[in-house]
Structures are given as structure tokens and as C-alpha cells.
Amino acid sequence: MEHAQGVAGGAPALALERVTCAFAARGSEGRYIAVEDTTLAVQPGEFVSVVGPTGCGKSTLLNVAAGLLAPSSGRTLVHGAALEGVNSRAGYMFQSDALMPWRNALDNVTAGLEFRGMTKADAAGKARAWLERVGLTGFENRYPHQLSGGMRKRVALAQMLILDPEILLMDEPFSALDVQTRQLMENELLDLWSADRKSVLFITHDLQEAISLSDRVVVLSAGPATHPLGDFAIDLPRPRDVAEIRMSPRFVELHEAIWQVLKSEVLKGYAQSKH
Amino acid sequence: MRRASTDLKTNRGLLAVYQTLLLVALFAIWYVLTETGVLAPFFFGKPLKVLEVIWEWFSGGKIYPHLAITLVETLLAFAAGSVLGLVVGLWLALSPLASALSDPYIKALNAMPRVILAPIFAVWFGLGITSKVALGVTLVFFIVFFNVYQGVKEVSPVVLANARMLGASKNQLLRYIYLPSATSWVFSSLHTSVGMAFVGAVVGEYLGSAKGVGYLILQAEGVFDINTVFAGILVLTVFALLLDFAVTKIESRLLVWRPKTAETEAM
Numbered sequence: 001m002e003h004a005q006g007v008a009g010g011a012p013a014l015a016l017e018r019v020t021c022a023f024a025a026r027g028s029e030g031r032y033i034a035v036e037d038t039t040l041a042v043q044p045g046e047f048v049s050v051v052g053p054t055g056c057g058k059s060t061l062l063n064v065a066a067g068l069l070a071p072s073s074g075r076t077l078v079h080g081a082a083l084e085g086v087n088s089r090a091g092y093m094f095q096s097d098a099l100m101p102w103r104n105a106l107d108n109v110t111a112g113l114e115f116r117g118m119t120k121a122d123a124a125g126k127a128r129a130w131l132e133r134v135g136l137t138g139f140e141n142r143y144p145h146q147l148s149g150g151m152r153k154r155v156a157l158a159q160m161l162i163l164d165p166e167i168l169l170m171d172e173p174f175s176a177l178d179v180q181t182r183q184l185m186e187n188e189l190l191d192l193w194s195a196d197r198k199s200v201l202f203i204t205h206d207l208q209e210a211i212s213l214s215d216r217v218v219v220l221s222a223g224p225a226t227h228p229l230g231d232f233a234i235d236l237p238r239p240r241d242v243a244e245i246r247m248s249p250r251f252v253e254l255h256e257a258i259w260q261v262l263k264s265e266v267l268k269g270y271a272q273s274k275h
Numbered sequence: 276m277r278r279a280s281t282d283l284k285t286n287r288g289l290l291a292v293y294q295t296l297l298l299v300a301l302f303a304i305w306y307v308l309t310e311t312g313v314l315a316p317f318f319f320g321k322p323l324k325v326l327e328v329i330w331e332w333f334s335g336g337k338i339y340p341h342l343a344i345t346l347v348e349t350l351l352a353f354a355a356g357s358v359l360g361l362v363v364g365l366w367l368a369l370s371p372l373a374s375a376l377s378d379p380y381i382k383a384l385n386a387m388p389r390v391i392l393a394p395i396f397a398v399w400f401g402l403g404i405t406s407k408v409a410l411g412v413t414l415v416f417f418i419v420f421f422n423v424y425q426g427v428k429e430v431s432p433v434v435l436a437n438a439r440m441l442g443a444s445k446n447q448l449l450r451y452i453y454l455p456s457a458t459s460w461v462f463s464s465l466h467t468s469v470g471m472a473f474v475g476a477v478v479g480e481y482l483g484s485a486k487g488v489g490y491l492i493l494q495a496e497g498v499f500d501i502n503t504v505f506a507g508i509l510v511l512t513v514f515a516l517l518l519d520f521a522v523t524k525i526e527s528r529l530l531v532w533r534p535k536t537a538e539t540e541a542m
Contacts (some may be wrong), residue, residue: 063436066436066440068436068439068440086439086440086442087440088442090440091440092436092437092440094433094436094437096433097433098431098433098434098436098437099434099437100434100438100451100452100455101434101532101533101534102455102456102459102532103455103532104532111438111441111443111451112441112442114451115438115441115442115443115444115447115451116442143531143532144532145532145533145534159437159441160441163441163442
């Protein structure tokens with residue numbers, strides 16, 4: 001399926017081409033194929049969600065896109081250029097806590113700038129502005145363990161966005177949060193995203209979250225040998241409120257259509273997880 | 276009865292009073308046993324004489340240079356052992372080849388009773404401060420080394436991946452991720468390593484020296500002055516307690532970022 005969506009020609013911001021990832025098996029025999037022959041593209045400015053049952057290799061796919069994991073075969077293209085090493089044009093938001101526990105909120109946000117050689121004073125100025133944008137003014141000196149789960153996610157968001165990456169890779173970033181905090185964070189993410197339309201590859205197992213955030217939803221099969229099964233354009237109007245849009249008839253229609261594809265995979269994944 | 280025991284646990288002032296009474300009681304028992312001749316004063320000393328010696332040491336000022344020497348040896352051994360342990364620990368943890376190659380030797384050196392090196396150090400470095408520091412270093416090094424090694428191995432892979440995505444180079448990973456993580460493990464072993472440095476200093480002095488509290492004990496033992504030996508032991512004990520107290524203070528200042536168990540689940 002082709003989705004140019006008003007983007008003027010050129011290469012996609014991020015493209016995975018026929019990516020296969022095989023690992024040495026945990027048990028005895030041979031190899032475990034996590035991801036098989038997956039092709040996926042994110043156009044500049046596009047918000048793409050990837051949904052799939054738990055444990056289907058979604059994170060593996062994201063790690064390949066980030067350059068943290070080299071695929072067994074296939075390749076990653078960033079704006080048309082083959083990726084080697086870590087993807088320096090991408091920001092990555094992890095599922096679990098990735099903040100440095102020995103640095104306070106401010107110093108965690110400045111970390112990326114310090115790595116790039118910016119002086120601490122300059123970096124701190126920018127970081128304060130970013131902490132304000134994510135609503136954490138007054139929490140600069142708190143250490144990660146002194147912040148709530150939602151606040152830690154905000155710090156992680158600021159830590160990623162302060163570097164102004166062209167591509168955002170997000171691995172179920174809000175899955176550990178309670179429903180209310182989660183919807184707040186989703187709306188904030190949409191606000192921040194709509195300001196400068198970065199390309200987003202968002203991984204989740206929550207179909208509602210995927211539809212309410214995205215321009216396009218890709219459904220993955222259950223593992224092993226995960227591959228895309230379907231690709232759905234989400235034509236809901238923006239700006240959106242993630243809580244309200246779930247009531248709209250079009251949302252329900254889309255949810256119904258995608259769930260038809262996803263359902264059997266979820267059941268397959270569930271059956272596998274039982275033994 | 277139950278009420279009394281809970282009172283004792285909650286009321287810290289009262290607890291301190293009882294703790295002091297316990298100490299006084301122990302001295303009283305010691306006093307009675309040696310005065311009545313149940314324990315021979317020649318072997319067990321006399322508590323009043325012991326306290327008298329301590330009083331003379333402090334009022335006459337004789338003890339201060341010896342305490343200072345022991346303290347300097349302890350601190351030097353701790354500092355040198357920690358830095359060495361930190362560097363070698365980081366190096367071996369990050370270099371699988373070096374780690375595999377040196378593994379049996381590290382194990383052997385750790386298994387060896389290193390106090391036995393004291394005579395060799397005395398021959399190499401003389402009876403001065405250096406031989407005591409060297410002994411302390413061999414004791415401190417392994418504690419710090421194993422903690423740093425563990426600390427590096429247990430750096431969260433997510434934190435590491437995140438730092439790489441934020442653009443950290445190899446050197447920056449070392450400086451901003453591995454080093455802070457390893458240092459926190461060094462701090463968590465602070466009590467043990469300071470204690471070991473102290474043991475190194477005192478044992479070194481005891482085995483041959485010209486100064487230090489260990490030297491005072493050695494001298495007194497040479498003339499069967501058991502009261503002075505006990506006085507030395509008491510002074511060392513109080514000194515070790517003070518050292519431990521100082522370490523606790525430093526620790527709580529350096530590890531503010533560490534979650535306390537009650538705080539980890541804060542939402």
C-alpha cells in the first residue's frame with residue numbers, strides 16, 4: 001500500500017526494507033525468528049502506529065529502526081540513506097524507565113546536549129524551557145525516584161525532544177501509566193507533535209491508543225516470525241482529543257475494521273503465551 | 276512487660292541510657308572479677324588502671340601523634356585502594372578479554388590471606404607509613420574492585436541504550452554512565468572498605484612500626500603491660516566507631532539520588 005499523504009516526493013523519513021531478525025533460540029533447537037521480512041515506511045511528518053499482540057517483536061522492530069540492533073537481513077533507510085550504527089536523527093522513548101537515576105530532572109534533560117559538547121549553563125537554560133513545556137517547572141532538582149511515573153515520562157519526553165530529532169521512536173511509552181495520566185500524556189504528545197510535525201513510529205499493543213494518535217496504523221502478526229498484516233489510514237480530523245475522539249462514529253468504524261484483523265492474532269499470541 | 280519493650284524501642288533517649296548502663300555493668304563485672312582475683316589481673320588488666328592510662332594519654336597529649344598517624348594511614352589506604360579498585364574494575368568489566376585472562380589470578384589474589392603480605396611490605400617499604408598503606412590498599416582494593424565490576428555489569432541496559440540514542444560516544448558512556456553507576460557501588464561498600472583500611476593500618480603497625488596506635492599496643496605487649504594493651508584496644512574501638520559515623524554522614528550526602536525503600540513506590 002502506498003501512502004504519500006500530501007508529502008512532496010522524496011524518500012520516506014524512515015524505511016525498514018525486508019527486515020528479518022533471528023536470535024539464538026532460548027531452548028535447544030536452532031534459531032528464533034522474531035521478525036520476518038518486514039517492510040515499513042514512515043513519511044516525513046507522518047504519525048504511524050504499529051499494533052500487535054504482546055510479545056510479537058514490536059520492540060525488536062523499533063530497536064532496528066534506532067540502530068541499536070542490526071537486523072539479520074534487510075536494511076534501514078533514514079531519509080533514503082542506509083543506516084549504520086545508532087540512528088542519530090531519531091529520538092527514542094523507552095517503555096521502561098531510562099532516566100539516569102543519579103541525575104536530577106534538569107540534568108537528565110541536559111544530558112543529550114552535554115554529549116554534543118554544549119556547555120552546562122547553555123544546556124540548563126534550554127532544559128528549563130523544555131521542563132516548562134512538559135509542565136515540570138519546580139521539579140528541576142528532583143531525582144527520578146522522587147518523581148511519579150507520569151512525571152518521569154515527561155522528563156523522558158523533554159530529554160528526547162530537546163535534541164530536536166527528526167524521527168521519534170516510541171516503544172509503548174505510556175503503557176505503565178494509569179488510564180487518566182495516560183490520556184493526558186497522549187494529548188500532550190499530540191500537542192507537541194503538531195507544533196513541528198516530526199515523523200513518529202509509535203509502538204503499542206493498545207488499538208485505541210494507536211487509532212486516536214495516528215495517521216496510519218500497521219497491524220503486526222503474532223510471533224514468532226512477525227510481519228505486517230494490514231495497513232490502515234486513519235482519516236480522523238485533527239486536532240484531536242484522545243478521550244473525545246473515541247466516541248466518534250468514524251473511530252468506532254475504524255476500530256471495528258482493524259480489530260477484525262488484530263483479533264485472531266491476539267488469540268494466537270494468547271494461546272502461545274499459555275505454554 | 277510488652278509495654279516496657281515497645282517504650283524502649285521508640286524512646287531513643289531512654290534506649291541510650293540503658294545502653295550506657297549496659298556498658299557500665301560490663302565494666303563493673305570486669306572490675307569485680309579482677310579485684311576479687313577470679314580473673315588474674317596480670318592477664319585481664321584492671322579497668323580503673325586501663326581508664327587511667329587512657330586519661331594520661333589524652334591529658335598528656337601523648338596519644339595524638341599516634342592517632343594522627345593511624346588516621347592518615349587509614350585514609351591514604353582507603354583513597355589509593357578505592358582509586359585502584361575503580362580503575363581496574365572499570366577496565367576489566369568493559370574489556371572481556373582482559374577479564375577472562377586475569378580471572379584466575381584475581382580469584383587467587385582474593386583468596387590469599389593478604390595480611391601475610393605485611394612482612395614483605397615492611398621489607399620493601401620500611402617501617403614507615405608506606406608499608407601500612409600498602410597493606411591497607413591490598414585489603415581495600417578487592418572490596419572496591421568487586422563492587423565496581425558488579426556495578427558496571429549491572430548498569431541497566433535501557434539506561435545505556437537511552438544514553439546511546441542521546442548521542443553519547445564511547446568515552447561519554449564511560450564518564451556519564453559507567454563511572455557514576457560504579458561509584459555508587461563504591462559508596463555502598465564504603466563502610467566495609469574504610470573498615471578494611473583501618474585494619475590494614477593497625478595490623479601493619481602491630482607487625483612493625485615506629486608510630487601509631489598499633490605500635491603503642493605492640494610496645495606495651497612487649498613489657499606485659501596488659502592495661503596499656505586494653506587501653507589501646509578501647510581507643511581503637513572508639514576511633515573505629517567515630518570513623519564509621521563519619522562514613523554514614525558522608526554516604527547520606529553523596530547518595531541523595533538513591534531511592535530509600537519507602538520511597539521507591541512513590542506516585
